[in-house]
Every structure is written in structure tokens, then in C-alpha cells.
Amino acid sequence: MNKDEWGLTGTVAAALGGERAAALTALAGRVAELRDMSEDAATTDVLLAPLHGRAAQRWKRTAQADERWVHLGSGDGTSVLAVDEASDAGLREPAAAVVYPELHMRVVSWWLVHAWRGADLLDDTLESLNRWRITSGAVTARAVIEEAGSLVDEANALAQAWRTGKAAAVDDDDVKRPVLVRAALDPVLPKAALGSRMSGSHDKLRATNVLTLLKKLTKATGEARFPEWYDLLSDAAHPAFGARIALATPPLVHPSTAVAVRTYARAPMALDDGRSRRPLEPTVALAVADAVIAAGTHLLDVLDDGLAAVDDFGLTTAAATLTRRTYWRDFQPVRGSRACPCGRGKGSACGHRWGRETPSRALLTASQPAVSSASRSRAAGSRTVAGRSRSLLLSRRPGAARLHDAARSPDRRVRCGPARAVAEGWAGRRPTTRGSACDQPPGEPAERRHRTRGVGEGLRRGLP
Ligand SMILES: [Zn+2]
Known part of the structure; x- marks a missing residue:
């Protein structure tokens, strides 16, 4: 190097x-x-x-x-x-x-x-x-x-x-x-x-x-x-939970806690509400x-x-x-x-x-x-x-990125849904993935009411 x-x-x-x-x-x-x-x-x-x-x-x-x-x-x-x-x-x-x-x-x-x-x-x-x-x-x-x-x-x-x-x-x-x-x-x-x-x-x-x-x-x-x-890295180094979430977003959890949604990609991911993007925490x-x-x-x-x-x-x-x-x-x-x-x-x-x-x-x-x-x-x-x-790390609190807040704003990307996790492309590896959220599959409307939840919290509550 x-x-x-x-x-x-x-x-x-x-x-x-x-x-x-x-x-x-x-x-x-x-x-x-x-x-x-x-x-x-x-x-x-x-x-x-x-x-x-x-x-x-x-x-x-x-x-x-x-x-x-x-x-x-x-x-x-x-x-x-x-x-x-x-x-x-x-x-x-x-x-x-x-x-x-x-x-x-x-x-x-x-x-x-x-x-x-x-x-x-x-x-x-x-x-x-x-x-x-x-x-x-x-x-x-x-x-x-x-x-x-x-x-x-x-x-x-x-x-x-x-x-x-x-x-x-x-x-x-x-x-x-x-x-x-x-x-x-x-x-x-x-x-x-x-x-x-x-x-x-x-x-x-x-x-x-x-x-x-x-x-x-x-x-x-x-x-x-x-x-x-060391605990988290050991879990990710072995074929265990840490390895499964290494390339996933934190769970987006419905307020009822009935549904948790995660998105997976071989790239950093961001939360896109149609107006802006902010990185989603890559915990591992x-x-x-x-x-x-x-x-x-x-x-x-x-x-x-x-x-x-x-x-x-x-x-x-x-x-x-x-x-x-x-x-x-x-x-x-x-x-x-x-x-x-x-x-x-x-x-x-x-x-x-x-x-x-x-x-x-x-x-x-x-x-x-x-x-x-x-x-x-x-x-x-x-x-x-x-x-x-x-x-x-501590900002990983529930509600730190409330999707339903984003959903209240005018929806300028109807086809893709108002707010959801999208993969960021980067020139170093996959130039073809660089693009807008519309390159991704449409998001589920229900995700509007979901909120991010830290991986640790998901573990404690037994969520996937
Ligand atoms: Zn000397």
C-alpha cells in the first residue's frame, strides 16, 4: 500500500x-x-x-x-x-x-x-x-x-x-x-x-x-x-449472527413491532426519502x-x-x-x-x-x-x-430515522416509495450500481411507518 x-x-x-x-x-x-x-x-x-x-x-x-x-x-x-x-x-x-x-x-x-x-x-x-x-x-x-x-x-x-x-x-x-x-x-x-x-x-x-x-x-x-x-467482530468472523448482518441495514421496525424489515446489499446503504439520503449505520x-x-x-x-x-x-x-x-x-x-x-x-x-x-x-x-x-x-x-x-454509535436509538416523518413530505419518487433503504454505488467496485433510488426495487408502502432499530436492540428483543 x-x-x-x-x-x-x-x-x-x-x-x-x-x-x-x-x-x-x-x-x-x-x-x-x-x-x-x-x-x-x-x-x-x-x-x-x-x-x-x-x-x-x-x-x-x-x-x-x-x-x-x-x-x-x-x-x-x-x-x-x-x-x-x-x-x-x-x-x-x-x-x-x-x-x-x-x-x-x-x-x-x-x-x-x-x-x-x-x-x-x-x-x-x-x-x-x-x-x-x-x-x-x-x-x-x-x-x-x-x-x-x-x-x-x-x-x-x-x-x-x-x-x-x-x-x-x-x-x-x-x-x-x-x-x-x-x-x-x-x-x-x-x-x-x-x-x-x-x-x-x-x-x-x-x-x-x-x-x-x-x-x-x-x-x-x-x-x-x-x-x-471483540464480541461483535468474533460473531461476524464466525458463521453467526454478526456475519449475517454484516451487509444488512439495521431492522426497520413498525411501531407495533409486528414487522421488521432489513435490506441487504454489497455496498453501504442510505435512507432515501426522495429529497435526501443519509447513511444507514453499517454496524459491523x-x-x-x-x-x-x-x-x-x-x-x-x-x-x-x-x-x-x-x-x-x-x-x-x-x-x-x-x-x-x-x-x-x-x-x-x-x-x-x-x-x-x-x-x-x-x-x-x-x-x-x-x-x-x-x-x-x-x-x-x-x-x-x-x-x-x-x-x-x-x-x-x-x-x-x-x-x-x-x-x-449511541445515536443508533429507535426513531433516529423515522420513515413516517419522511413519508409526510411530497413524494417525488412515486415508483420507488417515499423512503427506504437503498444501496450506494461506488466507483471503486461496481460503477453500474451508481444511480438513483429508482434503480432499486420498489419499496413497501408499509415501511413508511417503520423506524430504524439498532442491531443490539433487535438482538435483545429477539427480532430477526
Ligand atoms: Zn541511538
Whole structure:
């Protein structure tokens, strides 16, 4: 997706409302930036396994000098951790060369996987909205919520671990320091990288339940509507009621409640009284839009903070200087006034020093919205949009669009009926559907007295 080219079609923007359309366009721009910086990336990581007893003896027999091994024994002498391909600097600092490159490569690949997954899900959700593929949009928007919850959970744990390691290791020597850092981070990484809920997965590597992730995302963002959105999107993602109404108008209900009428179309729909049209609420589409704006904005903020922490780890430990392996973000530290390779300022001001604060402080305050100072204004904007969208949702009250009011006006479209739901055409998909209400089948006269009813209300009353 090219951020300069992306934009909602006019019909879709009108159906979603101007505030949402603006927020979605801003989100699309940020996703495009994420793609630009990560799309062509590729990386490698290594996973070290402590060797015990015979395995350690076998390693000693088979390790070749030209493989440039370094190793680190456990404190009790029962195991050894070893890695090959150490650089010259790594051979001089074997403990650091064992610990830092491995951890850095693993957090880099952890970040990239989240970035790619987040960008794909966000891209697909935005594109689905634009093409009015609401069912697909519900599936991917739901996945965006889950992805954001997972990222928040793991990024907080990793940031906390790195903060502990960076602070605790300040006064220690060349061996104790790497040992402390590994003790802080290694317990967190396996679950982040290998957590699963498949049958047969290891008990210690059970992925966090998705409803727990939803709670964590709700707490981290302060956005209380995530459970509500997740419920509706889950229903729409499955062959259930939410999926049946994804492309339907809200029920138009006769005052007697005897009859409820819904109209279905593969396009946004409007209420037409012969004089004007106003969009009919696309309930599921609004949930897709609101959820992807809130979850997507937070996801991108946490990715920003997460990458700052990943770079801080790499540059504080000088991990990339200790190995001959190459990987993404394998930056070499700089000093003084030279621009830091992390891209966030001068080398002297970036804070990649033992004992200094980690850059992602916002991630560590789990009870507060996890936004960086740089992105706080963006998040504030999204909350404003979300606040306004709430008022839009609440306007879904019975009688908000009384068809019988429209019916009192002179009927200038006799053949079509005075007021009814009509599908909006849009140039992006079906140009032939663009036209007046007269392109649609005649409406039922009885609909004049019907009024719109929110989907939620219909559910509560057991209406279709
Ligand atoms: Zn830097």
C-alpha cells in the first residue's frame, strides 16, 4: 500500500463518517511507513541450548578452532553455553559474545515478526473496509485486536526485563554482567517466541489466552470498548449472527413491532426519502473501523517503543560487534556527536549506556496507556476520534430515522416509495450500481411507518 495513493472511496468515507475516514487515512499512512522500513528486512537468529554432561563433552570434542567458539560455564559447573562465529572482539569478551548476540538476534526477530504480522493485518483490514468486504474486515480486525494484545503483553515483559538487566548490570564485570542480563531476558523470550496453545505444547510455553490479552489491551489503552468490539467482530468472523448482518441495514421496525424489515446489499446503504439520503449505520463495518483505529494505533505505538528498546539493547551491549553473523539492526555503536545508527539522535545523547534508563518507559507503566511521548499526541487524536465515534454509535436509538416523518413530505419518487433503504454505488467496485433510488426495487408502502432499530436492540428483543 502506498500511503500517497491510499484513500477511502467517497461512498465508504461517507458511510463511516468523516472522523473515522480521517483516522483510517492517518493509520494507513503509518502502516505504509512501517512497511517501508520493514518490508525488505531479513534476519537470522540463533538459539543456544545449555549443554550438560555428555553433551558438553561431545561439544568439546567436535568444536573446531576455525569455527571460533566462545563459551560460558554455569556457576555450579554443571553446564556450558557455547556459540560459534565469534568476532575478534567476541573472542576477547567470551561471556558477552555468548550472551548478547543471541539475545539481540532473538529480540530483533521477535520484533520483525510482530511488525510484519501487524502490517499485513492492518493493511488487509483497511483494504477490506475500502472494498466493503465487511466479513473479511471483521476477521482481520479481530486479529488486529489479538495481535495488539499479544504485542502489549510481550513488549511489556521484554521491556521490563531489559530495564532490570540494564540497571542491575551497571557495576559488574565482564562475566557477571552478561550473566545478569541473560537471567533477566532469557525467561521471557521463549514464551514470546514459542508460546502455543496447540495440543501437545509444553506447559511452560502455553500462549496466553486471547481473552487475557484482550483484558491487557483494554487496561493498557484505557479503551473500555475493546471487549464490545471483540464480541461483535468474533460473531461476524464466525458463521453467526454478526456475519449475517454484516451487509444488512439495521431492522426497520413498525411501531407495533409486528414487522421488521432489513435490506441487504454489497455496498453501504442510505435512507432515501426522495429529497435526501443519509447513511444507514453499517454496524459491523463501524466496529471494524473503530477497532482497527484503536488497536492499530496502539499496536504501531508499541512497535515504535519496542524497536527503540531492541536498538537500545543492541547498542548498549554492542552485541553486533561480538559476532561475525549478520542480522537486521546489527548496528555498531558510535560515540560523541555522530548520528546514532538507531536514528533517534546523536550517539552521545541516545542513552545506550549501562545504568541509563531504557527508552520505552511508556511500555512499563502497564496501568497507563502505553504510548511513547512522541506518539502520545497521535494517541490523543485517536481517543478523540474514538470518543466521537461513540456518540455516533449511541445515536443508533429507535426513531433516529423515522420513515413516517419522511413519508409526510411530497413524494417525488412515486415508483420507488417515499423512503427506504437503498444501496450506494461506488466507483471503486461496481460503477453500474451508481444511480438513483429508482434503480432499486420498489419499496413497501408499509415501511413508511417503520423506524430504524439498532442491531443490539433487535438482538435483545429477539427480532430477526
Ligand atoms: Zn541511538
